[in-house]
Amino acid sequence: MxxxxxxxxxxxxxxxxxxxxxxxxxxxxxxxxxxxxxxxVPVFDATGLIVAPxxxxxxxxxxxxxxxxxxxxxxGGSAAVAGGFTAVAAMxxxxxxxxxxxxxxxxxxxxRRSSPARVFPIGxxxxxxxxxxxxxxxxxxxxxxxxxxxxxxxxxxxQLFRLALEYAQMFDMPVIQHCEDLNLSKGGVMHEGIYSTRxxxxxxxxxxxxxxxxxxxxxxxxxxxxxHVAHLSTRGAVEIVREAKARGLRVSAxxxxxxxxxxxxxxxxxxxxxKMNPPLRSADDVAAVVEAIKDGTIDAIASDHAPHHINxxxxxxxxxxxxxxxxxxxxxxxxxxxxxxxxxxxxxxSINPQKIMKVKSWGLFEGSAADLTILDxxxxxxxxxxxxxxxxxxxxxxxxxxxxxAVATIVGGKVVYEDRA
Amino acid sequence: MLKRKDLLGVQDLGREEILEILDTAESFxxxxxxxxxxxxxxxxxxxxNLFFEASTRTRTSFEIAGKRLSADVxxxxxxxxxxxxxxxxxxxxxxxxxxxxxxxxIRHFASGAPHTLAKLTKASxxxxxxxxxxxxxxxxxxxxTIRHRKGRLNDLKIAIIGDVAHSRxxxxxxxxxxxxxxxxxLCAAPTLMPPGIEKIVCENGELLHIxxxxxxxxxxxxxxxxxxxxxxxxxxxxxxxxREYFRxxxxxxxxxxxxxxDVIIMHPGPMxxxxxxxxxxxxxxxSVILDQVSAGVAVRMAVLYLLLGG
Numbered sequence: 001m002x003x004x005x006x007x008x009x010x011x012x013x014x015x016x017x018x019x020x021x022x023x024x025x026x027x028x029x030x031x032x033x034x035x036x037x038x039x040x041v042p043v044f045d046a047t048g049l050i051v052a053p054x055x056x057x058x059x060x061x062x063x064x065x066x067x068x069x070x071x072x073x074x075x076g077g078s079a080a081v082a083g084g085f086t087a088v089a090a091m092x093x094x095x096x097x098x099x100x101x102x103x104x105x106x107x108x109x110x111x112r113r114s115s116p117a118r119v120f121p122i123g124x125x126x127x128x129x130x131x132x133x134x135x136x137x138x139x140x141x142x143x144x145x146x147x148x149x150x151x152x153x154x155x156x157x158x159q160l161f162r163l164a165l166e167y168a169q170m171f172d173m174p175v176i177q178h179c180e181d182l183n184l185s186k187g188g189v190m191h192e193g194i195y196s197t198r199x200x201x202x203x204x205x206x207x208x209x210x211x212x213x214x215x216x217x218x219x220x221x222x223x224x225x226x227x228h229v230a231h232l233s234t235r236g237a238v239e240i241v242r243e244a245k246a247r248g249l250r251v252s253a254x255x256x257x258x259x260x261x262x263x264x265x266x267x268x269x270x271x272x273x274x275k276m277n278p279p280l281r282s283a284d285d286v287a288a289v290v291e292a293i294k295d296g297t298i299d300a301i302a303s304d305h306a307p308h309h310i311n312x313x314x315x316x317x318x319x320x321x322x323x324x325x326x327x328x329x330x331x332x333x334x335x336x337x338x339x340x341x342x343x344x345x346x347x348x349x350s351i352n353p354q355k356i357m358k359v360k361s362w363g364l365f366e367g368s369a370a371d372l373t374i375l376d377x378x379x380x381x382x383x384x385x386x387x388x389x390x391x392x393x394x395x396x397x398x399x400x401x402x403x404x405x406a407v408a409t410i411v412g413g414k415v416v417y418e419d420r421a
Numbered sequence: 422m423l424k425r426k427d428l429l430g431v432q433d434l435g436r437e438e439i440l441e442i443l444d445t446a447e448s449f450x451x452x453x454x455x456x457x458x459x460x461x462x463x464x465x466x467x468x469x470n471l472f473f474e475a476s477t478r479t480r481t482s483f484e485i486a487g488k489r490l491s492a493d494v495x496x497x498x499x500x501x502x503x504x505x506x507x508x509x510x511x512x513x514x515x516x517x518x519x520x521x522x523x524x525x526x527i528r529h530f531a532s533g534a535p536h537t538l539a540k541l542t543k544a545s546x547x548x549x550x551x552x553x554x555x556x557x558x559x560x561x562x563x564x565x566t567i568r569h570r571k572g573r574l575n576d577l578k579i580a581i582i583g584d585v586a587h588s589r590x591x592x593x594x595x596x597x598x599x600x601x602x603x604x605x606x607l608c609a610a611p612t613l614m615p616p617g618i619e620k621i622v623c624e625n626g627e628l629l630h631i632x633x634x635x636x637x638x639x640x641x642x643x644x645x646x647x648x649x650x651x652x653x654x655x656x657x658x659x660x661x662x663x664r665e666y667f668r669x670x671x672x673x674x675x676x677x678x679x680x681x682x683d684v685i686i687m688h689p690g691p692m693x694x695x696x697x698x699x700x701x702x703x704x705x706x707x708s709v710i711l712d713q714v715s716a717g718v719a720v721r722m723a724v725l726y727l728l729l730g731g
Binding site for chain 2: 186187192193194195196198199200201202203205269270311314315316317318319
């Protein structure tokens, strides 16, 4: 089970690495990084390619258990490696939700059995994600969760959220919030603004996100907790997080590719693949998010991969569920749209996600798990949703021409995905 | 003939198309005054009224319009169709298409439902009102009535007052009247004024005015258009009470006197008497509310003819 990844440009900002070198993998671990021939070892020729520590998508929905017609751990894991991700963090809104160790064990054992990508479950903050009492956070931690979140059901009760921020410190896990004041957003199906008014659709104001980010940061300051903002989407939220970081609070934030790529104008034809939560925001919000990615206010890019069966997306806009798939388009969109230095991109997709979640870190160093993402920055390609490995087809990016792609994904020393030109 | 398959909204209608509809409606208006109220124009055509929301006047108006043109008109309401058995809108529409309907008039509680259908059917889709989005034939019949009374659609002051947030009638009228160069004054409590409304028209945006004072909006108005308070769409307390609503946004005789002496008072119906409009105004000499209803038949005849005829 040896492999040499040869002659690639190896980029790992956590090791301050950016040079052309060979990586020798043995028994699933990185054995040596250097130059020169390794006799009798199979070679993966990475000439002209970027070799990075495995990308980690910290916000995905694998739908298993409970909604296997939309996605399974196997199909979601397969989509992940096809998108260049060696690892994903799975949100707990399964059915039943991941609010106790038996579900955590199930997800992990199914992932070991069927997923080419590593899967780190996220546990629920509260039992049944109901926002009433804390779930068995410690028991789930022992079983293997990497963070806690009630995901699409934000914890509206401030006292309960305070307790979660305090309790999670026993395990050094992040408390991840989908920031949405449910009173302000009630009934909303898209961003509140000119387009929602023109289209006659009920809006979700930016303030629904910002009031909760603001409240949570006050509680983070009070508790010294470790707080992570999921899929941040508004200028106001960017500013609140920026200010909190300046004060030295343990706050991190992620953004999705659709929130730095599309605006609420995409809803104009009542396309249900433009319906997600948080909704696509205004052009001004998109500009603020892009700036925040560049200046470091935003720590990570995460897809919020949310597969839905086509039957549900064929409904009227008001009735269709929120969410789009994203695992296979995230890296291509980031490379195409953001024009970042490659070191910054690796931070956003690998280094920082590892720091945010409670995981044993990996990278381009001896002894690390041999989880690698290999990129071809020059590859032009077109996303074809009908060839997606996800079980669902709800993507607004079908037919998009992108430049830059993950062309190979290595997990534990094994090439689990390869797409050489 | 209109060079389009569907009538989904006023927003994307050109001035020429609107005038063609209004002029055609003028000529059809006469049909309704005859003893035998029928012409053979759409004989052999099938028009289906697919209504997912309660409606008396719009559905009846389309039905009469179709029948006066000799089309076969079938009415389907959500309680009598497979919709109540859980069939999706899309399957319902495809089924009707397979039966070779020429036109489906759809009224739906979800904004955009007609647009979803239009992409899937061969039949022409006419939007009979979708959510809080548009109600194009209402705006066309309002324009017909205004043009009939005022002789023009430009350079008028038109006050649209009431529940703008939930009103598809308001949106369609805003698009239509600003296209022709009239000043539109929107007036509502801030809680019923949707965000960004001042920017929803693509051209002539300077003709759109926002006010929270009914006196200001009505002052010197040529047309006062009252909107129904849509209690059925309100899940929250947008205003404290009907009493207080009427105090600030109810059209009384005293308020109406601020308008031009030849003002016309309009309401798309159904009215909440004593909520947005006083009975003596609704039934008074300036009211053209019943003219709107009869214009509705002529305008819908014109729309069906221009989409299906030829």
